[in-house]
Amino acid sequence: MATTIMNTVGQAEHADDHALILTPLTTTGAAPIALWEVTRISLASLVANKTRSLLTMLGVIIGVASVVALLALGGGASTYITDQITAIGTNVLTVEPGSPSSQGPGNSGAAETLTLDDANAIIALNLPVIGVAPSFNGNGQLIAPAADKSATIAGITPAYQVINNLTLKSGTFLDDGQVKGASPVIVLGATVANDLFGSGQAVGQNVRIKDQPLRVIGVLAKKGSGGFGSVDDQAFVPVTLAQQRLFGGRTPDGNSWRVSSIALSVTKASDMSGVQSRIEMLLRDRHHLGTDGSKDDFRVMNQASFLATLTTITSLFTAFLAAVAGISLVVGGIGIMNIMLVSVTERTREIGLRKAVGARSGDILLQFIVEALVISLAGGLIGLALGAGLAFAVTLTGLLKTPVTLSAILLSVGFSMAVGLFFGIYPARRAAALNPIDALRYE
Template identity: 50%
Template sequence: MGTYEQSLSSAVQHDEIEAMMQTKGISLTESIRIAFSTLLANKMRSLLTALGVIIGVAAVVALLAIGRGAQEEIAESITINGANLLTVRSGSLSSGGFGSDGGKSRSLIMKDVQALQDSARNPSVINVSPEYSSFGSIVAGAQNTSSMVTGVTPVYQDVRNAQLNSGEFISDSHVKSSTSVAVLGARVAATLFGTSDPIGQSIRIEGLSFKVIGVLKLKGGSTFGSLDDAILVPLTTAQTKLFGARDPYTGKPSLSSITVQARDEQSIRQAAQEIALTIREEHRLPLEGGADDFSVDNQQDLINTLTESRRTMTIYLGAIATISLIVGGIGIMNIMLVSVRERTREIGLRKAIGARERDILTQFLIEALTLSTAGGLIGLTLGVLIAVVANETGQSRASVSMSSVVLAVGFAMAIGLFFGIEPARRAAKLDPIEALRAD
């Protein structure tokens, strides 16, 4: 008799056999107690057997939590940024950023903005915000950081719903005179100045001195770049003093993008068509069938793209997690088959004193179910911890839902039942006489 069988005999046989002699069968409660006694008799083997289930459930819970967090973040982004915004950028996605003449794509310039502001040509458009953005190094005293620096005009405040916490926003006079002033997002202001009031203080952007005139309210959201981390300067200051951006065709200051506000969410598609037609006319491109040297994206398109990419990643990683669960199930089946072989005499003895086939079948199924459920609960705990760590470290937003908990643990239990059927069936079909003769 092996070590495992000896441990089992001392922990199980005496009380259970006596109970069976009294009841001519095994109750569900007794089967559960026997299952726990059996698994606890060999803790390390039970843990290693359940390892695949633990890893699979942890992965499923963590992935579903991260996917759910991403969806919540996307929904917040729609609310924060506005669902009726479109972004025009130079370079065509379909033509690889090259114009129809084979040269480099033409940049966006203020003439394009003025054309888009023409309500006769673009009746679905209510606001147009020209912008130039680039990453820059920021220094304030002993503090330094890198952040997105965006050149804007006063209309940006309305289009982006950029509310001030203190100070003032960029004005037309600042834009006309290319003044070196800046408005800080709430988070970057806290990074540079802590609890001190930034208004009136000086910062250096790419080595140039700027006076802080305003701080935005904390807005939240990070899917497409949060205003909390932005530094806003007058558009002309960004174009001429900071980045020197010019259109290669006209030599005029260029724009990195134009944000367009449609009348409402229902006008998005119509506004996109009007914008595309207007820019084609301004750039002297074919109105139909030609390659564009610009792109028009709306929030929903960007959101759909991001959602689809995250969904694809979740499916692939979920498949890996499922494979891990199946491998864990195979491990449970193998160890239960070994258990049946080691406990052949015990099974024969129980059948000899009155245990029915369904009693043996039930006992071994419960053992497999107990093993997989224990693994599922440990995996659930590990998955939740991963989600908590992801949230705390800011690596990813994760939100654990009750449905994901039920799905993961339920799947683990199903794995245990499915892969426990064959060992349980073999144990139940053993001939008691042959079993008692086994060594």
């Protein structure tokens, strides 16, 4: 036995430089080795095999980076969508032509079932709303003396300003008299005004749309995107002007004027459902539809419900993407287990020698587990830095704000350590269970 041990010592001293090093865990076996000492030994072993350690970490690095980046992107997208909807208020109801099955913002298709008379009938209900604003939209080329620009032209009423929280930078907004008289006036969004007139004064200037001269009476303050569009890129005229002179809004029977949508801002959130039900009943009666809603030729979009639905969808989608990215973490864990098994095989004689001179099985078990944890933790931290860098790069582009949250950090790092622990247990148990006599005989 003594001869075997001495031979093994000699072989261990000339072991392959690329094998992980198992420093003596204890000399007497009287007490378990301290955790900090095991950690130091594990780090020394990993540093001695930099290439192998880095390749082992690679799966964990990719997995953590993917999880962090995707969670940041998903969170940023969810925040962006929420801001888009709340920019026009969550107490807003929007009535659009088309069946409820085609529900979605700006998805009215070719339906032409809403009229100005419908809007007036809703106003006559005296609902608990701040305002009712029918609109009739089209696209047109605005021609100024020195420039021209293609933009969305929205035919609206004064209530549109209140419902959409629009602020004037200069001039005035449309009034009821201009709507009744289909006056040739226009209010420009901030971007439209800048593109047409630069830094000059836009109010009082004239523009043309389809050979119709229009006088600029106001310019809106810059608002940014909201409601799946930007008012900065739009221009606003009286709804009657848009219907009668610009885009031809007469209904096929010639008895009324078509509208693209009817927006309402409900006074209290608790009244949303009641107001929506009364509007649906009114329009079904006016359009001679069934009371069950199966034949509706309109849809009422509830901003609060729509926001809740979108938030749920984006959260589920983000979780799905993170779960898919997490698969690479599991693959990385399998890589850790494979390398640790190889390490156990390479170090079989060393493990036998340590046990022969008094090392405990628990000490060997602990060292291999700590080595697996160190690999996974180091990979997790590198992956965290990489994922955060990717998220920051997206934020720098200005397309989307993608903050890395504390929960994402804790989740990714915690999961990477859990993977290291789970996949490191089997190799560690295998190393600890080695019989010292059999291990010393291993070739």
